Amino acid sequence: MPRQHSSHGPGATAAPEEGVALAGAALDYVTDAVILLRHDWAIEFVNVAFERASGRQREALIGRNYWTSLPGVMGERFDAEARAAMQLRTAHIYEEFNARLSKWFECRAFPCEQGLVVLFIDVTTRKADELTRVDLEEKLVRIQRMESLGTLAGGVAHDFNNILAAILGHAGMMLDELPPGSPLRSHMEQIKRAGDRAREIVQRILAYARGSGHELSKHRLRPLVEDSLGLLRSTLPASVRLTVDLHGNDCVATVDPAEVQQVVLNLCTNAWQAMPGGHGHLHVGLRAVQFDAPHACAIGRVAPTRYAELSVRDDGHGMAPEVVERLFEPFFTTKPRGQGTGLGLHIVNGIVHAHGGAIDVRSEPGAGTVFLVYLPVVSDEAAPLDTSTLAKVADPGEGEHVVYVDDDPIVLMMVEALLKKAGYDVRTYAEPGACLEDIEQGRVPVQLLITDFNMPGMNGLELAVAVRETLPRVPVIITTGYIGDELSDAADRMGGVAVLQKERSFEELAELAALALRGFPESRFLDTGLSPL
Known part of the structure; x- marks a missing residue:
């Protein structure tokens, strides 16, 4: 006869039922959710972590059928993977995002003698680290592409500017030689005008790609805005109606002209691209304003003084408040993949901040958007001559x-x-x-x-x-x-x-x-x- 062991004396082993109870108690200390399902899909056991994850009490689950008690609670994919693991008697391991809990779980379904035991391991932190690493890698690739673009642009500029120098030089000399009434004058003027436009475009590409340094000096803002709108009209769709209201004749600011024009072009381009089907109204304004008290903007605060207010208004889709809050983050974009880098407004913000200004944004879904750029106005004494x-x-x-x-x-x-x-x-x-x-x-x-x-x-x-x-x-x-x-x-x-x-x-x-x-x-x-x- 085999010797019977007492469950109470020294050296005695626990009865099977007591061992199961001890194992269950231990699993309640595990931070990962655990569920044991019988072959008929009745719930045999859940730990405390599973109760928290599912939002259900253990007493309401034990002995009940999983499919009637917790349909879809642990994720849509779990249902398919659990069935496969139970039927095929093979382990299934996968990852799934639970939208209800806003967490990532690594799910491990293991067949056992009683049926199926499933672990739900919270891997949200690990996934966040992975996504951060991928995001940083993508940003690094973008930066490297920008550096490559700068190197390429510098090489192209040499040959391209040689061509421009020849075109503009010969066109200018021809204009000097042609008599005022010559029918060729209008043709040469068009050639020179096209060359001037090409010159402006290549300089903007170079300034963007090479990251030109700040050369700040006093400039009247109205001519800079007018020049920018002249460039904009070459890319603006015919379906967009552009209106302009530039009052700021006395708006003189200490700026980098190329960067101010880049701000205008970026804001206007974003505006017309936000219009449904490329149809709508784009309005650009410039005026001098006086703040008598500190004025809070979306980006920064402006002190009580005079400012030049550049406004760019569209009647496009508009934006929700949560989108407006992230507008100036680098690489944040609402455009489809491949149609925007998310750098435009980040660069605009950097330029405005470097000039001691601020940006305000007003937008509502379906009601369009207006960007208000404020730049400090200075005295126009000693403004640079053309x-x-x-x-x-x-x-x-x-x-x-x-x-x-x-x-x-x-x-x-x-x-x-x-x-x-x-x-x-x-x-x-x-x-x-x-x-x-x-x-x-x-x-x-x-x-x-x-x-x-x-x-x-x-x-x-x-x-x-x-x-x-x-x-x-x-x-x-x-x-x-x-x-x-x-x-x-x-x-x-x-x-x-x-x-x-x-x-x-x-x-x-x-x-x-x-x-x-x-x-x-x-x-x-x-x-x-x-x-x-």
Whole structure:
């Protein structure tokens, strides 16, 4: 006879029923939800964590059929996976989001002798970490793409601006030669107008892709807004009616003109894209306002003073309050995947904040949206003059010896004609090495060196440094498709070096050459609105 063990003495083992009770009590301390189902789907056991997850008391569940007591409570997929695990007698493991609890669960269904035991493991934190990691990886990829775009844009700018310089230069010279009544004048004016538009577009692409630094100076905002709307009209659908109300003649602010125009374009583009089917009314306004008390905006607070108020209003879909709250978050967008990066308004916010301003947003679903941008107004004293004043402060050339270097034959021919027409004695080179050799050997007289920056073998800055070893005081003008901080800083350190955007050669090069030959007199040069040396 096998020896019977007492359930009460020392060394005694627990009876099966007591062991089950102890196991059940232990499972109540487990933070993961557990349910035991019999073969007939009757609920045999649930722990405390399952009670919390299901919102049902244990007494109301034990002995009842799962399908009548908890249909869909633990998720739609659980129903299918539990049936399969019970029928096939194989373990099923999967993850599911429970919308009722707003949690992710890893569900593990294991067949056992009694039927099926299922664990619901809360993996919400892990999923959040995974989603954060994926989001960061996607953001990193976007940043890397932007960096690649900047590098590509810089390379494209060189060739593209060579083409623009030639188009604008020859068109300008043709306009100067054609008599007022010539039927060709209107055609040349259209060519020049198209070139000017292309120049603005490429500079905006470069500024966005390369992240140009802030060059803040006083500007009237109305002309900047008008120029932006001129660019906008080329992309605005014909089904969108644009109205403009620009009163702010006295709105002068310390701004970066390119960034202010980027704000206008981004807000207007977002506005018309929010219109149902691309049909609607877009209104842009500008006025001066006075706040007598601190004014709270969606982004920041504005102090009691005068501001320029730029308003962009649409009659599109409008937005719910929870969407408005997230509008300026990076990579947040309500547009379909592939149709928006979520960067536009984030960049707008950054620009406005950097200018000491703030943004207010008013929107309701079905009632459209209005963005109000506030920029501090300053005195208009010493506001920069337009670069056209160069022609008024600089005398024409009088046979001074100018050397021009550029590896692009089309631009070389155009600039040579431009400088000769302005009265200079011009010697051109397509290869910087040949130019340097002639200067070192004294074979060419040089009073001014003008050189392209991006050239094979030796760039314009390197050429200028080498020439300065022979002619320490010769003034230099470097033309380039993109003026980066590194080039500007190097020119500043050298002294007597001006950097000019190449596609502006026709408007500014001849007059800038006159200033360079005078040693860049500060009072004259700074009045042009160009970057100081």
